[in-house]
Amino acid sequence: MKELKEKQVKSERLYKGTLLGLRRDTVELPNGKQSTREVVEHPGAVAVIAITQDKEMVFVRQFRQPTGEVLLEVPAGVPLTGEKGEDAARRELAEETGYNAKIVRKIWEGYASPGYSDELIKFYLALEMNLMQTKPDEDEFVEVELIDVEACLELLKTGKIRDNKTMIGVMIAELFLKGEI
C-alpha cells in the first residue's frame, strides 16, 4: 500500500474569528518534499432530514451571503458549546421550522469540503413531528416549505437544489421511505 499520509512540520495562525479560524500548515509529503495547506477551522454542523407523517420533507429557504442566493436547504446549524449533536438537531429544527420531533436518529456524517475545511456535517433523521403553537425564532429569516419526498429528486435534476447537504438529505429521505435505512 502506497504511503499517503502527510506530516505536519509547521502551523501558522492566520485568523481566529467568531465562527471560523484559518491557518496555514506546512506539511512533508510522502516523497519528502514540502507543501503548504490553507485550512479553515469550523466547529462542525448538524443537518436535519425531517419527514412528516404525510411523507413530506421539511425544507427552509434562506439567503446565504457567501453565495448571494436564496437557497432551498434542509434545516441545519452549528451545535452550541457542549451541546450533543442530537440535541442540536432538535433545536435547529424547532428554531427554523417550528417542528418538534419525537424521534431524532443519526444516519451518517461527512466532511463538507475536506481539501481545505475540517467541517464535519452530521446527518439526522427527524420523525413523528408536531408543529408547535409558538412561531419560529423571529431572528431566523427563513421560509419553511414542505415537499413530497417523491418529488424531491426532480428538484435535484432541475437544478432547484443547489446545496450539497440538502442533496444528501434527499437521498437519505428516499432510502428511509424505501426501508433501506
Next chain:
Amino acid sequence: MKELKEKQVKSERLYKGTLLGLRRDTVELPNGKQSTREVVEHPGAVAVIAITQDKEMVFVRQFRQPTGEVLLEVPAGVPLTGEKGEDAARRELAEETGYNAKIVRKIWEGYASPGYSDELIKFYLALEMNLMQTKPDEDEFVEVELIDVEACLELLKTGKIRDNKTMIGVMIAELFLKGEI
C-alpha cells in the same frame, strides 16, 4: 412572501492566499438590524463520477490535512485559470486515476457549505473510459480503487464514505445505472 435577502453594507478583507480568501461582511437583515458574516472565498471545484464499462465507480484514497484522515473520495479538483469545468473534470480524472474519458457530462452543481463558503462544486459523469499507458502524476499521492456501484451504498451506510461530494457521487452513479439521469 417573506423578505429573506440581506443587504451588504461593508466588506473587510481578512486574508488573500494561494487558494482561499477570507473576508468579513457586515449585512443589514430584513428587520433592519445589522450582523456580520465570515465568508471563505474559493474558486470552485469539479467532482467526477467515473463509471467503467463493468459498472464500477472510480475512487481515490487520499490524505486530507484538514481532517487528519485518509478519505475515500471521487476524483475532484480546482479548475486552472480559464479552464472550462468539463476540461477540468477530464484533467483531474486523468491526473489522479490514469483514466481518459470519452464522454464527460455535467449533471448538476451545489454549494459545499453555503453558510460560510462560496465554493460551488460541479458534478460530472465520466463514461467510456480507457486506462492510459502512462502512470498518474507522480506528485499526486492518491490510491485508485474501483468499487461496484451496487456495493457503494453499503459504504455509505457503514460510514466508510465520509465526504459529502462523494455521497452525492454515489447517488448520481445509482441514478445513472437506473437510467434516471
